[in-house]
Structures are given as structure tokens and as C-alpha cells.
Amino acid sequence: MSALDAKIKFNIEAAEHELFRDENIRRKRRDSRARTLTILAVTGVVVYFICLFLPDNITVNAWQHNLAWYFEMTQKNISVFFNTLAGREVSSTRWHISQYIIVALVGAALSVNGAVYQGAFRNALASPTTLGVQTGGVLGGTIYVLFVYREPEMNAITYALEEARNRSLFERFGQAFFIMAGCFLMVAFVLFVARRMSGGGRLSSIGLILSGLVFGGAAGSALGLIQYYLLMNDPEGSRTYALRYMMMGTFDYVFTPLHLLLIGAPIVVCIAIVMLLRRKLNLLAFGEDEARTMGINVDVIRRIAIGVSTVLTAVIISFCGMIGFIGFMVPHVARRMVGPDFNYLIPGSALLGALIMMVVFHVGRAFGLASTIGLMTSLVGGSIFMVILVYYRRRGHADWA
Amino acid sequence: MPIGLDAAGVPRNNHKRYMRLLLGGVLLLFALSLCIRIASRGFQSPADVFKSLWLWADIHISRLTHGGAWLNRSALMAERGVGYYEAYGRLLISGVTFVCGMLLALAGSIFQSVFRNPMAAPSMLGVGTGIQAGLIVMALTYGEATLYMPLEKYTYCYAFALTMLALVMGVAKLSSGKRKFSVFDLLIVAAIVSQIIGGVTSYFVYGMDNSFALVLQNLSNVLNVNTEPVSIAMLAAVTALTVIPFFLMRFSFNAVCFDSDESNSMGLNTRVVKFISLVLGSLMMTAGMVHCGAVGMVSLIVPFISRGLFGAESRGLFWGNLLIGGLVLLLCRDIAFFVPFSVDGMPIGTVVDLVTLPVFVAVITGRRRTWE
Amino acid sequence: MKLEIRNAACGYGKVKVLENISFGVSTGEICCLLGPNGVGKTTLFKTLLKLLPPLAGEVRIDGQNIARWTARKLARYTAYVSQFHVPPFPYIVEDVVLLGRLNSVGYFGQPKQHDYDIRDKALADMGIEHLRRRVYTDISGGERQLVMIARALAQEPQMLVLDEPTASLDYGNMVRVISQVKALTTKGYGVIMTTHSPDQTFMTDAKVVLLMKNAPAICGGAADVVTKKNLKDAYGVDVNVVEFADANGRIARVCAPTL
Incomplete structure (x- = not known):
């Protein structure tokens, strides 16, 4: 480590110390942040098993259920689980084991995305949902489905891996590339217009939100057009379903260990990169100029952070479709629990997001809504959004106007 | 530099000329729009155009020969053949489109003045979303029959529009506490609500049996305009009810641009005016969207254009909005006819969105940043 | 009085x-x-x-x-001029001053020649006739204040x-x-x-x-x-x-x- 690096590191630490001094003192007294993270992690594991063991088909023959039925089903699920692990039995539970891990990982990734967007844009309202990035990704994927690859599947990647081994790499992953291109184009448009609107200097909230609204709305209306076209021409066709799964957001098509590997690897790598950037994100969140005077290349850091999160968004869309508002809502709640320091905020939102996603998925499946998880999260998340808005504004936090 | 200003930033005093030009443009476009036959996908040949024009003129001649009475459609069809009927229907559709454009633009301008922010168009504040929600509920309740129930459509959509507006304003009011009411909060809350409604919509679009009807409804296919006499009468009644008050108040409506203390000290009670404006503005928006579908963006864009041409004073703005609103929507509908997207042309809602997007980006990245 | x-x-x-x-x-x-x-x-x-x-x-x-x-x-x-007023739309100065006539014109009226004369007099009284065709949101703070006072004068208080x-x-x-x-x-x-x-x-x-x-x-x-x-x-x-x-x-x- 050169002397300059050492100096920068020292500066960052000193600044962090300064920035979080009050917060740190308050927190240290209760020594709560690490404990909160542990509690979250333990709860996450417990929820994972609860989700696996509790019956998830309660709407089937619901009038016959009583408490005994629940006990019986739970007992059965537990025994099936252990039999499956031991290889004594083959049942659908073996799919659930990896599916719930995927759900947890996706929840974590979405929440970390939200936290990173909020830090990098320095804006409490930024998230892939509110900036229209998800809609852009879906539009990209739909364009691929419509114009490039005319025989798509419900989930291009899944299908390509399992049943179309003789297809080219582009045919297998083309949709994912298009989704990624859509996401990045959307970020670029939104950033460009927001820059122009705020005329240099700090990105104004209204600029971000408005341009997100406009471009998201335009992408949405283009999607509507495509949807209309597909429904007119082949209402039961596979392309309609491809669009449908992307719009509604669902985990129905990802459940094997192979999927787990495919989704898990990019998520873990991206979260690891974000964790490496956490200290710089801290400084970025508190002021660009301060960070710049400490010798940090702000633009590079910001681009890396936004780029990594956008890749993550695209990965999630290509496997599970559009799942809105988790990324917006979870970081706000996590910030209440572990404070604004990215050291704790990133793991905190990851754990909380995983927890919430698993619960939402399980409840959705229990009530037969598993194929519309995206809709459920936006209903729940949208309502919580308004509560957060009222709460923050009333207390005079977050001058995001 | 906005249109209508010279190099020194001084407005050119030629509103009258703009108005005349615009009126000419409207008439020309209206005539062209009449020429496009309803069943065809755009112009087929110049001869067709002239034939349609002649047919249209002939209807009026036949009206004279029949002692000044308008023929009803079946009589017209029986006597003159189907071509007349098409031209006649096209006349009605163009007229309805023009009136809807007028209403939407006026509603947009009214909302912007009431909230004193150029971004606060009804389509941005949840009114448009509410109307769409009303249509969804109707389609769920009545199925395809929705298309032929103008009165119920009005009732549902208007109720939902007002509810949504009240909800959005309520949340924004709650969140602003004792501070000044922030339009920005309104925009955010409305955006979130519209995202949720959008999700629910797409759920039903895929989940329902009569998904076609809903999609048609939602995206406002060009064939969607209902030219039943009841529907036309409703539109006429709503137009009279909403436009006449604002015509009479076109000077005093300026007062809402002042804050309530100032306008009170000028002897005008703007609270009442604002309340009535929101109620009537939502009704205008409902009328526009019930007859033409998801074309709410007109209400955001047109006031910007007419403010650039005619200035901010609301007497000029009133006429400018009426003319340009009608013009823009008519133009969009004609584009929708031309584009060979499907048998019925392109959904007009998408055309409106795509046509207005560049204008909107130009406005928000422009020099005058008055929305903050 | x-x-x-x-x-x-x-x-x-x-x-x-x-x-x-x-x-x-x-x-x-x-x-x-x-x-x-x-x-x-x-x-x-x-x-x-x-x-x-x-x-x-x-x-x-x-x-x-x-x-x-x-x-x-x-x-x-009485006529009131508030502390700082910026109308959200680019009004022209003479239109702003004409709004002082709102009181006598009423909700459903239109300004007559008499009202335009009063507006011109108010502009002359404040010595801002040279600003009359300028856009209100573009002029300086002091000029804006004079315009608002002229608006109050047009109310004939x-x-x-x-x-x-x-x-x-x-x-x-x-x-x-x-x-x-x-x-x-x-x-x-x-x-x-x-x-x-x-x-x-x-x-x-x-x-x-x-x-x-x-x-x-x-x-x-x-x-x-x-x-x-x-x-x-x-x-x-x-x-x-x-x-x-x-x-x-x-x-x-x-x-x-x-x-």
C-alpha cells in the first residue's frame, strides 16, 4: 500500500468517524447493529424452514381444513423434507428447497439494488422501479421476443438450458442481453434528462422522478402496444406468455439447483462488489464535493455502483420478471433498523429483503397467486411507500424536493 | 427561446395572427381527417379522398334537399348507400375527437393553474389513473357491454377519478403536515398509485375471458368511439356544462395564480373557484377519456404549447387550448388511422404517448424551469 | 379615508x-x-x-x-402586496397589472377599455411603462416589486x-x-x-x-x-x-x- 493510498484510507476512516459519530455513539450504547443483523439472519433461516414446512396450498379444498389438518400437513412436509434430503423419497419438495433459496437471493439482490441506487443517486426516492429501469428491461426483452427470436419460451434462459442444448449462445442468452440493454438505456436516458433538468450540480429529485416517470411511461405504452398486438394475433401463443411472465413477475420457472447456480452466482458476485464499495458509497451519500476532496474518483465509483445494480436488475428480470417496490421499500425500513451506514445497511437490507420476499412468496403461493408475485409486491410496497412518505415528510427528514 | 418571444425576451404581439393560422390549420386538418374513410387503413388513392369529400358535401346538400332536417343514419344508408354512412360516421368521429381534445387540454390548463405548477396536469395527478380504474371495474362488471353504456361509463369513471384525486391530495396533505402543500408529493403519490393500478390492469388483461374488450377499452382503439346519439348527447351536455363556466370566467380565472391571501385581498374567493375547477376539470378529463381512451397526455402537453404561443394570460390561453387540444388529438387519431398496425389501425393512446414524449422532454430540459 | x-x-x-x-x-x-x-x-x-x-x-x-x-x-x-410573489407561469407585465382590475370586473366579467386605461395609468404612476411587454418571471426583483405595487394601484384602492x-x-x-x-x-x-x-x-x-x-x-x-x-x-x-x-x-x- 502506497503512502497515498494509506492517506486516502485514513481520510476515509476519519471522515466516516466524523459522519457517523453521533450515530455511532448512540448505537454503541445499545450495541445493536451487529445484533440486529444476527437476529435478521437467524430469522431468515427460521422463515426459510417455516416456508418449507407450512402447507402452501390452503386454498385447495379450503372448506375441509381445520387445525388438525395444518398439523398433519406440517408434519408430513417435515418428514418429506428429511426423506428428500436423505434421498429416500422423490417429491416436489426438492424443488422447493432451491426455489426458496432463489427467492431469498432475489429479495436480497433487489433490496441491495435499492440501497445502492439511493446512495449513488443521493436520493431517497431512487430505485429501479421508480426510475422506470425495470420497465425498460422488460421492453428490451419483449423486443427480443417479438423481433429477434420468434419462437421464444416462457423463460428463455431456463428453456434454452434445459431443452435446447444445441442452440447457439445468442439464442440461449439473447433475451437476457436485450433486457440488460433495455435497463442500461433507461438509466442513461433518465440520468441524461435529470442532468439537463437540474442544470449541473446535485441531481434534483423532481428531475429524476419526472424523467423516470416519462421514460417509464413511454416504455409502458410501447409495452401496451406490443401486448395489444400479441393478444390480437396469438392470444394463447408462447410469446404472450413470455411477455406475461415478465410483466407479472413470478418464480414459477426457476426451481432447480441449476437455476440456483445461474441466478445465485451473479447475485453473490454483484453484492460482493457492492460490499467492497461500501465505504466510498458512504462518502458519496454524504456529499460529492467532500468525497472528491478526499481523493476519491466520484464518477467512477458512481458508475460502477449503478452499473452493478443495473446488471443485477437485468438478471432478475430475465429469470423472474418485474418485481417492483421491494428495492424501494426495504432500504428505508433497513435504515430505520441499522442506520444509514452502508457497512451495515447493505447486509441489513439484503437480509431483510430476503426475509420479506420469502414471506410474500409463501403467502402468495398459499393463496394461489404465485404467478403474480410482482403485482403483490407492488400492492404491498406501494402502500408502504405512502406510509414512508408521510412519515418522513412529517418529521422533516429527507428534503427530497 | 420559447416560440412567441423575440430575441430580447419580449413577446411578439401577434396572438391574433397565430390564432388565425391555427384556425386555418384546424379546418384543413379537420377536412383531411374527414377524408380518411373509417374502414380503410389510410388513404387509398387521391380519387378516394375527393370522393369522400364529395360524399361529405353531398350529405349536407341532401340535408338541404330534405328540408333542413338531418337524416338519421338508417335513412341515410337506405337512400344513399353505405359510403354516405361511412362519411357521416367519420364526421361524427372527427367531431368527437376534436371536442375531446379541447376538453382534455382545457382540463390540463385548469389543473396546472389551480396547483400553480405546470407539471400538475390531471394525467399526472391520478385523475387519468382513476378513470382507467373505473373502466376496469366496469369491464369486470359488465364485460363487453361496457362499450355501449355511455352513462354508466361516465358515472363509474367520474366517481373513480374524483376518488383518486381525493386520495392523492389527501396523502400529499398528510405528508406535508404544517408546511406548504407540495405539488411534488402529489406527483409521487400519483405515480405510485398509477403503477399499482397498471399492475392490476395487466393482471386482469391476462386473466379475464373478455380480455379483448378490456384491451380495446384501455388502449382506445380507433373504432372505440361510440357515435350513438346518446353518447354524442352526453358529450355535448358535458362540454356545455364545463366549457361555458370557464368561458365566462376566462379573465377572473387568472386569480388562481395568486396565493389565497392575495386573491382574497383582491376581493375574489379563489377557494371556491379552485374547488369548482377541480370538480369540473375532472369531469372534462372523464369525458375526454371515456370517448377517446387513454389519451391523458394531451392534457399535460397542450397547455405548454399554447402557453408558448399565446402567453400565460388565461383569456388567450382558453382559446389556444381549445384549438390546439383539438388539433393535437385529431392529428394523433389520423396518425392512428394511417399506421397499418392492425385491422383497426394503431391504438390512439400509444400514438398520443409517442407523439407527446419528445415535446415533453424538450419542455422539461428547456431553459425556463418553472415547474420547481 | x-x-x-x-x-x-x-x-x-x-x-x-x-x-x-x-x-x-x-x-x-x-x-x-x-x-x-x-x-x-x-x-x-x-x-x-x-x-x-x-x-x-x-x-x-x-x-x-x-x-x-x-x-x-x-x-x-385596501390593496395588498405580499412579500414575494412569483406566478408560476410566464405572464407579461401588463397582464399582471391588469389583474388588479379583477375586483371591479368580477367573476364573470371581462375588462373594458376603462380598465385598460386604469392599467396604463398604474404603469405610468410607477414609472415602469418600459417594462410593459416584458415577461414577469424574467425581470429583476425590484422591478417585480414595482409591478406588484402597480397591480395594487390598478385596484384603485x-x-x-x-x-x-x-x-x-x-x-x-x-x-x-x-x-x-x-x-x-x-x-x-x-x-x-x-x-x-x-x-x-x-x-x-x-x-x-x-x-x-x-x-x-x-x-x-x-x-x-x-x-x-x-x-x-x-x-x-x-x-x-x-x-x-x-x-x-x-x-x-x-x-x-x-x-
Whole structure:
């Protein structure tokens, strides 16, 4: 480590110390942040098993259920689980084991995305949902489905891996590339217009939100057009379903260990990169100029952070479709629990997001809504959004106007 | 530099000329729009155009020969053949489109003045979303029959529009506490609500049996305009009810641009005016969207254009909005006819969105940043 | 015309901000309200303009209690210019001034030639005819204030109520606005204004109402009220009131704080 690096590191630490001094003192007294993270992690594991063991088909023959039925089903699920692990039995539970891990990982990734967007844009309202990035990704994927690859599947990647081994790499992953291109184009448009609107200097909230609204709305209306076209021409066709799964957001098509590997690897790598950037994100969140005077290349850091999160968004869309508002809502709640320091905020939102996603998925499946998880999260998340808005504004936090 | 200003930033005093030009443009476009036959996908040949024009003129001649009475459609069809009927229907559709454009633009301008922010168009504040929600509920309740129930459509959509507006304003009011009411909060809350409604919509679009009807409804296919006499009468009644008050108040409506203390000290009670404006503005928006579908963006864009041409004073703005609103929507509908997207042309809602997007980006990245 | 406030108490709801205020202003006079932040100047203004009901006492115009007047009737006597007003839309100056006619034109009327003449006169009175075709949002703060005063004049009131007409203006603009305000009194208008600068009371040779926290207000001529002792009582700082003669031998006073 050169002397300059050492100096920068020292500066960052000193600044962090300064920035979080009050917060740190308050927190240290209760020594709560690490404990909160542990509690979250333990709860996450417990929820994972609860989700696996509790019956998830309660709407089937619901009038016959009583408490005994629940006990019986739970007992059965537990025994099936252990039999499956031991290889004594083959049942659908073996799919659930990896599916719930995927759900947890996706929840974590979405929440970390939200936290990173909020830090990098320095804006409490930024998230892939509110900036229209998800809609852009879906539009990209739909364009691929419509114009490039005319025989798509419900989930291009899944299908390509399992049943179309003789297809080219582009045919297998083309949709994912298009989704990624859509996401990045959307970020670029939104950033460009927001820059122009705020005329240099700090990105104004209204600029971000408005341009997100406009471009998201335009992408949405283009999607509507495509949807209309597909429904007119082949209402039961596979392309309609491809669009449908992307719009509604669902985990129905990802459940094997192979999927787990495919989704898990990019998520873990991206979260690891974000964790490496956490200290710089801290400084970025508190002021660009301060960070710049400490010798940090702000633009590079910001681009890396936004780029990594956008890749993550695209990965999630290509496997599970559009799942809105988790990324917006979870970081706000996590910030209440572990404070604004990215050291704790990133793991905190990851754990909380995983927890919430698993619960939402399980409840959705229990009530037969598993194929519309995206809709459920936006209903729940949208309502919580308004509560957060009222709460923050009333207390005079977050001058995001 | 906005249109209508010279190099020194001084407005050119030629509103009258703009108005005349615009009126000419409207008439020309209206005539062209009449020429496009309803069943065809755009112009087929110049001869067709002239034939349609002649047919249209002939209807009026036949009206004279029949002692000044308008023929009803079946009589017209029986006597003159189907071509007349098409031209006649096209006349009605163009007229309805023009009136809807007028209403939407006026509603947009009214909302912007009431909230004193150029971004606060009804389509941005949840009114448009509410109307769409009303249509969804109707389609769920009545199925395809929705298309032929103008009165119920009005009732549902208007109720939902007002509810949504009240909800959005309520949340924004709650969140602003004792501070000044922030339009920005309104925009955010409305955006979130519209995202949720959008999700629910797409759920039903895929989940329902009569998904076609809903999609048609939602995206406002060009064939969607209902030219039943009841529907036309409703539109006429709503137009009279909403436009006449604002015509009479076109000077005093300026007062809402002042804050309530100032306008009170000028002897005008703007609270009442604002309340009535929101109620009537939502009704205008409902009328526009019930007859033409998801074309709410007109209400955001047109006031910007007419403010650039005619200035901010609301007497000029009133006429400018009426003319340009009608013009823009008519133009969009004609584009929708031309584009060979499907048998019925392109959904007009998408055309409106795509046509207005560049204008909107130009406005928000422009020099005058008055929305903050 | 004479506007009087008698033993008034002002406040919001049941919270009294000011108590026992009495003073009167006639046409041809300027009355300056001085006082520290939060003492209730704006509240007093709102009570004067009937935007808030007085909690006690009464406001009278020519001996009549205004409590039962309609807003339109009151607007024929008083015109209000708020602290800083920026209309959200790019109005043209002459249109802004024409809006002063809203009171006499009413909800459903249209301005007639007579109203346009009054607008032109108001523009001429404030000396801003050169601005008439400019866009209101583009002109400077001082010009904007003059436009708003012209708007108030177009209302044809007898009394102008100005809330800090010189707030956030640079020095030159401040002097220009104040001199125009002073010129108005010679044209027969009465002026009530708030200000944070005691110097302005000397410039305009005004009647002063000095509002204080926890003490009754002091009314009187500028020379009597704006004194070292009173300023110390009101603001809690030491200010010297200096008298000097300019090159023409006119006596003038300024306030000079010593630090």
C-alpha cells in the first residue's frame, strides 16, 4: 500500500468517524447493529424452514381444513423434507428447497439494488422501479421476443438450458442481453434528462422522478402496444406468455439447483462488489464535493455502483420478471433498523429483503397467486411507500424536493 | 427561446395572427381527417379522398334537399348507400375527437393553474389513473357491454377519478403536515398509485375471458368511439356544462395564480373557484377519456404549447387550448388511422404517448424551469 | 379615508400573538410596522385585511367596522402586496397589472377599455411603462416589486398594504422602491408597510408602530419612536441613531449599530 493510498484510507476512516459519530455513539450504547443483523439472519433461516414446512396450498379444498389438518400437513412436509434430503423419497419438495433459496437471493439482490441506487443517486426516492429501469428491461426483452427470436419460451434462459442444448449462445442468452440493454438505456436516458433538468450540480429529485416517470411511461405504452398486438394475433401463443411472465413477475420457472447456480452466482458476485464499495458509497451519500476532496474518483465509483445494480436488475428480470417496490421499500425500513451506514445497511437490507420476499412468496403461493408475485409486491410496497412518505415528510427528514 | 418571444425576451404581439393560422390549420386538418374513410387503413388513392369529400358535401346538400332536417343514419344508408354512412360516421368521429381534445387540454390548463405548477396536469395527478380504474371495474362488471353504456361509463369513471384525486391530495396533505402543500408529493403519490393500478390492469388483461374488450377499452382503439346519439348527447351536455363556466370566467380565472391571501385581498374567493375547477376539470378529463381512451397526455402537453404561443394570460390561453387540444388529438387519431398496425389501425393512446414524449422532454430540459 | 385599529388582539384560533394594538393611518400617510422576527407583523396584516378575524377589538375604515364587509367591498379600499410573489407561469407585465382590475370586473366579467386605461395609468404612476411587454418571471426583483405595487394601484384602492416591499432586494432597488412608495403618498394614497430596516422610516418620514415582544407597541412619528432606547428594547441590540445634514443642507437620520 502506497503512502497515498494509506492517506486516502485514513481520510476515509476519519471522515466516516466524523459522519457517523453521533450515530455511532448512540448505537454503541445499545450495541445493536451487529445484533440486529444476527437476529435478521437467524430469522431468515427460521422463515426459510417455516416456508418449507407450512402447507402452501390452503386454498385447495379450503372448506375441509381445520387445525388438525395444518398439523398433519406440517408434519408430513417435515418428514418429506428429511426423506428428500436423505434421498429416500422423490417429491416436489426438492424443488422447493432451491426455489426458496432463489427467492431469498432475489429479495436480497433487489433490496441491495435499492440501497445502492439511493446512495449513488443521493436520493431517497431512487430505485429501479421508480426510475422506470425495470420497465425498460422488460421492453428490451419483449423486443427480443417479438423481433429477434420468434419462437421464444416462457423463460428463455431456463428453456434454452434445459431443452435446447444445441442452440447457439445468442439464442440461449439473447433475451437476457436485450433486457440488460433495455435497463442500461433507461438509466442513461433518465440520468441524461435529470442532468439537463437540474442544470449541473446535485441531481434534483423532481428531475429524476419526472424523467423516470416519462421514460417509464413511454416504455409502458410501447409495452401496451406490443401486448395489444400479441393478444390480437396469438392470444394463447408462447410469446404472450413470455411477455406475461415478465410483466407479472413470478418464480414459477426457476426451481432447480441449476437455476440456483445461474441466478445465485451473479447475485453473490454483484453484492460482493457492492460490499467492497461500501465505504466510498458512504462518502458519496454524504456529499460529492467532500468525497472528491478526499481523493476519491466520484464518477467512477458512481458508475460502477449503478452499473452493478443495473446488471443485477437485468438478471432478475430475465429469470423472474418485474418485481417492483421491494428495492424501494426495504432500504428505508433497513435504515430505520441499522442506520444509514452502508457497512451495515447493505447486509441489513439484503437480509431483510430476503426475509420479506420469502414471506410474500409463501403467502402468495398459499393463496394461489404465485404467478403474480410482482403485482403483490407492488400492492404491498406501494402502500408502504405512502406510509414512508408521510412519515418522513412529517418529521422533516429527507428534503427530497 | 420559447416560440412567441423575440430575441430580447419580449413577446411578439401577434396572438391574433397565430390564432388565425391555427384556425386555418384546424379546418384543413379537420377536412383531411374527414377524408380518411373509417374502414380503410389510410388513404387509398387521391380519387378516394375527393370522393369522400364529395360524399361529405353531398350529405349536407341532401340535408338541404330534405328540408333542413338531418337524416338519421338508417335513412341515410337506405337512400344513399353505405359510403354516405361511412362519411357521416367519420364526421361524427372527427367531431368527437376534436371536442375531446379541447376538453382534455382545457382540463390540463385548469389543473396546472389551480396547483400553480405546470407539471400538475390531471394525467399526472391520478385523475387519468382513476378513470382507467373505473373502466376496469366496469369491464369486470359488465364485460363487453361496457362499450355501449355511455352513462354508466361516465358515472363509474367520474366517481373513480374524483376518488383518486381525493386520495392523492389527501396523502400529499398528510405528508406535508404544517408546511406548504407540495405539488411534488402529489406527483409521487400519483405515480405510485398509477403503477399499482397498471399492475392490476395487466393482471386482469391476462386473466379475464373478455380480455379483448378490456384491451380495446384501455388502449382506445380507433373504432372505440361510440357515435350513438346518446353518447354524442352526453358529450355535448358535458362540454356545455364545463366549457361555458370557464368561458365566462376566462379573465377572473387568472386569480388562481395568486396565493389565497392575495386573491382574497383582491376581493375574489379563489377557494371556491379552485374547488369548482377541480370538480369540473375532472369531469372534462372523464369525458375526454371515456370517448377517446387513454389519451391523458394531451392534457399535460397542450397547455405548454399554447402557453408558448399565446402567453400565460388565461383569456388567450382558453382559446389556444381549445384549438390546439383539438388539433393535437385529431392529428394523433389520423396518425392512428394511417399506421397499418392492425385491422383497426394503431391504438390512439400509444400514438398520443409517442407523439407527446419528445415535446415533453424538450419542455422539461428547456431553459425556463418553472415547474420547481 | 382613515383606517383605524382599536384595542385589537390578533392571533390564530385561540393563540393570541398580539394584544391591545391601536393605531390609525389616513390617506397621504405612510405607516411602518417595525419589530423583530416572530412578533406578529404578518398576523397583524392578516387581521387588517380581514384574512383573520380579530380576537378582540375592531378594525375600522372611516369609522365603520369592517367585520361585516364583503371581501369585494374591502378590496375597494385596501390593496395588498405580499412579500414575494412569483406566478408560476410566464405572464407579461401588463397582464399582471391588469389583474388588479379583477375586483371591479368580477367573476364573470371581462375588462373594458376603462380598465385598460386604469392599467396604463398604474404603469405610468410607477414609472415602469418600459417594462410593459416584458415577461414577469424574467425581470429583476425590484422591478417585480414595482409591478406588484402597480397591480395594487390598478385596484384603485385608497390604502396600500405592503408586506416587506424591500425584502431580498439589493440596495439600489431598495432605494428605488422606497422612493416610489414615498411618491405614492403625494398622489393621495395611504401606505401601511412592514420593514426590517429602521432607516426606511426616516427615508419615508413615516408614522411608526414598533411592535415588541412582551411589551406594548409604541406608536408615533419616526423621530420619536425610532430611538436608541426603543431599538434596544425591541431588538436587544445597541443602535446609534445619527443625525446629519447632506450637501444640500437637508437633515437626515440613519441608524448605525455599534458592534
